[in-house]
Amino acid sequence: MNTAVPSKAATLHxxxxxxGVSLITASRALTNPKLVSDTTILKVQAAAQAIGYIPNLxxxxxxxxxxxxxxxxxxxxxxxxxxxxxxxxxEALSDAxxxxxxxQTGYDHAREEALxxxxxxxxxxxxxxxxxxxxxxxxxxxxxxxxxxxxxxDLSDRPVDMLVGxxxxxxxxxxxxxxxGKGWRRLGIATGDDHRGALRREGFLAAVGKxxxxxxxxxxxxxxxxxxxxxxxxxxxxxxxxxYCSSDQLAxxxxxxxxxxxxxxxxELAVCGFGNADFAAHMQPSLTTVHVDGAAIGRLAAKLVIDxxxxxxxxxxxxxxxxxxxxxxxxxxxxx
Amino acid sequence: MNTAVPSKAATLHxxxxxxGVSLITASRALTNPKLVSDTTILKVQAAAQAIGYIPNLxxxxxxxxxxxxxxxxxxxxxxxxxxxxxxxxxEALSDAxxxxxxxQTGYDHAREEALxxxxxxxxxxxxxxxxxxxxxxxxxxxxxxxxxxxxxxDLSDRPVDMLVGxxxxxxxxxxxxxxxGKGWRRLGIATGDDHRGALRREGFLAAVGKxxxxxxxxxxxxxxxxxxxxxxxxxxxxxxxxxYCSSDQLAxxxxxxxxxxxxxxxxELAVCGFGNADFAAHMQPSLTTVHVDGAAIGRLAAKLVIDxxxxxxxxxxxxxxxxxxxxxxxxxxxxx
DNA sequence: CTGTTAGCGCATTCAA
DNA sequence: TTGAATGCGCTAACAG
Numbered sequence: 001m002n003t004a005v006p007s008k009a010a011t012l013h014x015x016x017x018x019x020g021v022s023l024i025t026a027s028r029a030l031t032n033p034k035l036v037s038d039t040t041i042l043k044v045q046a047a048a049q050a051i052g053y054i055p056n057l058x059x060x061x062x063x064x065x066x067x068x069x070x071x072x073x074x075x076x077x078x079x080x081x082x083x084x085x086x087x088x089x090x091e092a093l094s095d096a097x098x099x100x101x102x103x104q105t106g107y108d109h110a111r112e113e114a115l116x117x118x119x120x121x122x123x124x125x126x127x128x129x130x131x132x133x134x135x136x137x138x139x140x141x142x143x144x145x146x147x148x149x150x151x152x153x154d155l156s157d158r159p160v161d162m163l164v165g166x167x168x169x170x171x172x173x174x175x176x177x178x179x180x181g182k183g184w185r186r187l188g189i190a191t192g193d194d195h196r197g198a199l200r201r202e203g204f205l206a207a208v209g210k211x212x213x214x215x216x217x218x219x220x221x222x223x224x225x226x227x228x229x230x231x232x233x234x235x236x237x238x239x240x241x242x243x244y245c246s247s248d249q250l251a252x253x254x255x256x257x258x259x260x261x262x263x264x265x266x267x268e269l270a271v272c273g274f275g276n277a278d279f280a281a282h283m284q285p286s287l288t289t290v291h292v293d294g295a296a297i298g299r300l301a302a303k304l305v306i307d308x309x310x311x312x313x314x315x316x317x318x319x320x321x322x323x324x325x326x327x328x329x330x331x332x333x334x335x336x
Numbered sequence: 337m338n339t340a341v342p343s344k345a346a347t348l349h350x351x352x353x354x355x356g357v358s359l360i361t362a363s364r365a366l367t368n369p370k371l372v373s374d375t376t377i378l379k380v381q382a383a384a385q386a387i388g389y390i391p392n393l394x395x396x397x398x399x400x401x402x403x404x405x406x407x408x409x410x411x412x413x414x415x416x417x418x419x420x421x422x423x424x425x426x427e428a429l430s431d432a433x434x435x436x437x438x439x440q441t442g443y444d445h446a447r448e449e450a451l452x453x454x455x456x457x458x459x460x461x462x463x464x465x466x467x468x469x470x471x472x473x474x475x476x477x478x479x480x481x482x483x484x485x486x487x488x489x490d491l492s493d494r495p496v497d498m499l500v501g502x503x504x505x506x507x508x509x510x511x512x513x514x515x516x517g518k519g520w521r522r523l524g525i526a527t528g529d530d531h532r533g534a535l536r537r538e539g540f541l542a543a544v545g546k547x548x549x550x551x552x553x554x555x556x557x558x559x560x561x562x563x564x565x566x567x568x569x570x571x572x573x574x575x576x577x578x579x580y581c582s583s584d585q586l587a588x589x590x591x592x593x594x595x596x597x598x599x600x601x602x603x604e605l606a607v608c609g610f611g612n613a614d615f616a617a618h619m620q621p622s623l624t625t626v627h628v629d630g631a632a633i634g635r636l637a638a639k640l641v642i643d644x645x646x647x648x649x650x651x652x653x654x655x656x657x658x659x660x661x662x663x664x665x666x667x668x669x670x671x672x
Numbered sequence: 673c674t675g676t677t678a679g680c681g682c683a684t685t686c687a688a
Numbered sequence: 689t690t691g692a693a694t695g696c697g698c699t700a701a702c703a704g
Contacts, residue, residue: 009481011697022675027699037673052480057457058394058403059697062680067394069437069458077423083414090413090440099458101405101435104426121393122405122435144388145345223618249614256618278585279615282559282592347681358691363683373689395681398696675704680697688691 010053019047030055061123069099070305071119072128075107075194079220081247081275081294082130085152088298089128096306098125107194107219113138120145126305131196132156148308150301153292154196155320162308162317164300168196171290171323172203175244175272178325180208182333184242184270187212190229190254191246192219200274204244213237221246226253227260234261240269242331248273248280248289255283255330270331285329292323346389355383366391397459405435406641407460409451411443411467411530415556417583417611417630418466421488424634425464432642434461443530443555449474456481462641467532468492484644486637489628490532491656498644498653500636504532507626507659508539511580511608514661516544518669520578520606523548526565526590527582528555536610540580549573557582562589563596570597576605578667584609584616584625591619591666606667621665628659 016026021040029036029044036044047053061067070093074082090100103119105112113135119127120141126148133139133151142149142160149161156163179187189204191197193216205212213236215229229250233240245251251273258265265271265285273280276291300319307314352362357376365372365380372380383389397403406429410418426436439455441448449471455463456477462484469475469487478485478496485497492499515523525540527533529552541548549572551565565586569576581587587609591601599605601621609616612627636655643650 012699013697023697024676024699025674028674031699035673040673052477054453054456056398056459056697058459059398059680060699062392062395062398062682062697063699065680077413077426078419080416087413087440090438094440099437099439099454101437102426103435104423104430117390118435120390123392123394141388223614252615252618259620278559279588282588284595284620349681359681360683360692361690364690367683371689376689392681395696396683398681398698399683401696673704675702677702678700680699683694683696685694686692688689 009056010051012053012055014051015044015048015053018051019043031060065123066309067123067125068097069101069122069124070126070128070302071101071103071122071124072130073103073105073112073115073119074130076104076220077102080249080277082153084294085130085298085301088295089302090298092299092302093306096302098306109135116141125309126150128152128301128305133160134195148305150304152297152301154199155318159318162304162314164297164304164319164321166292166321166323167203168199169203169206171274172200172205172244173207174203174323174325175200175290176204176207178272178331179242179244179270182242182270182331186237186239186241188233188237188240188243189214189246190226190233190243190250191216192221192250193217194219194246197246200244200246213240217250221250223249223253223256226250226255227257228253230254230257242270243272245271245273248275248277248287251287251289251330252279252283255285255287266330266332272325272331276326280326281328283330285332288328288331289326290323291326293321296321345392346387348389348391350387351380351384351389354387355379367396401459402461402645403459404433405437405458405460406638407437407439407455407458407463409439409441409448409455409463409465412440412556413438416585416613418489420630421466421634421637424631425638426634428635428638429642432638434642445471452477461645462486464488464637464641469496470531484641486640488633488637490535491654495654498640498650500633500640500655500657502628502657502659503539504535505539505542507610508536508541508580509543510539510659510661511536511626512540512543514608514667515578515580515606518578518606518667522573522575522577524569524573524576524579525550525582526562526569526579526586527552528557528586529553530555533582536580536582549576553586557586559585559589559592562586562591563593564589566590566593578606578608581607581609584611584613584623587623587625587666588615588619591621591623602666602668608661608667612662616662617664619666621668624664624667625662626659627662629657632657 016023026044029041103115128150130153132154151159151163154165155167215232217225273287273289276289280287280289352359362380365377439451464486466489468490487495487499490501491503551568553561609625612625616623616625
């Protein structure tokens, strides 16, 4: 006799016996109540409650082929930029009964491919990626998985499946246009070495029409590196008038370095960041930056995945959420 | 004939057939190679590669009763304080083949209980919680689940199972002692309304020996609320000398409000935060704060869970990672 | 509305 | 070192 067995978790079988109904009736009463009479539902619910039944979604998913999990890949959880997206994604999915499983690619394309495989072995019902998938084999593997795939935080004509993002090239152009419109001509760029940062730089250069002193720092960029970046830029052009930074963290460092060198912002140097971090509005001076609605990206991505899972038709599989420049003190003209 | 079936994912069965071995041999070749001859391993690996086999961990876990998933509950992903913990937890678990599944309780005890149930339905091999579990039913449910449970970011004599944290009461006392040692007597507290913030306040008051003007703001606390909090504190005591804030975000707001009011920090008002956020060292003035090694908490929690899963004996199920006050300009004495 | 049957894909027994 | 049988807990498909 195995009376010492550490009371294995109650199964649906136990619930059915306790309620005096068949296994499948118990199953339906708990997951699809419309198919069962009210009295039976109550009996089953009472039984489940009484023996502390917790369903095993792994087992259910094996048969139904729906794991109720959605995978999301981010460069790193601690990158503040993607936090609102992950947060709203988690919430929206959770509201629909899905669990998010998060993977960190670490800005490494090789790792991304391996991670996609690892994630696939959990048989998620959908997958959300930050950025576009570049590796051809990974794209192919995702396509063959036959599940909804949402790429985010970027734009493309031919995503793997669906997409929620905006154009980084346009962001770069918009900032350059904004700088030029202010009359600044001696421009500089401080950017992380990630793909999307590179796209923004491209757009910036295209709008300027010529090359511009650039300091490239390893992603994820930080305040520390912003300080170094400004030093590097000033070495290249001591009369710099305006700097675009690929993140608010970098911009924060640029402001710190400017302060340390006695360079007045914005009078002597204008600074624009990217991301509209929560601290941007409260810095001294407050930071001009680019706002992207990261929470909306997460919400929309969740909706796309859920709709596709439910067989709902998708009106538009490519969503551009846009962006906007938020003007603050760090680029306000001194002699306006 | 079902030739139009959307090529269901390859199963181990397919691999076995392709390799000309039995199902179980294929299984062993891929997951427990020591039990199989080298030539067989190569055959099976080649077959798996050829047909693009991705194992189904859900199915494997059903029989083996190991889901290779670990659940983690945090108040909210976007709370910067827990980010290093979540990050290092994810990494350490991932290195050991485990997937983290994250749930957001939203500082809501009722939701925490429901969330624990939801998580349990995925049959995680372990669970990590930020803070202690207070609900008796939740504690009991966790205990009966029979999986490793790690509570974090707090201290207790009798955790549900294991614990990695530090004493918030001691943090509060340490800051109060630090303030008193500087000669400041007119003290104030700006704190979030969460449990751990309340503990720190308790410790603070105990060390001071009397009540102290307190502004309580809803968690998660923000810069905005820090500004309001200082306004509230100054209304209670216009000659305030030093403020302890329950987060660096709050402290940031307090500094901003002080600046707006022309109150010089630290000359007229000393400010201490909590959390050692990355911006703390770079503010103007730089912010004195309390550092807690959040990444270590995540690493240690992961190790406890993994060790317990492997049957390794746990030397000490209660780990105090401590804390330290980092002194910066915001509390440096003017006439020292 | 309820029940019976038959697996989902894999790993744990056992036996050879 | 390999294989055959069995079942993890649940649900889809059909029948009553």
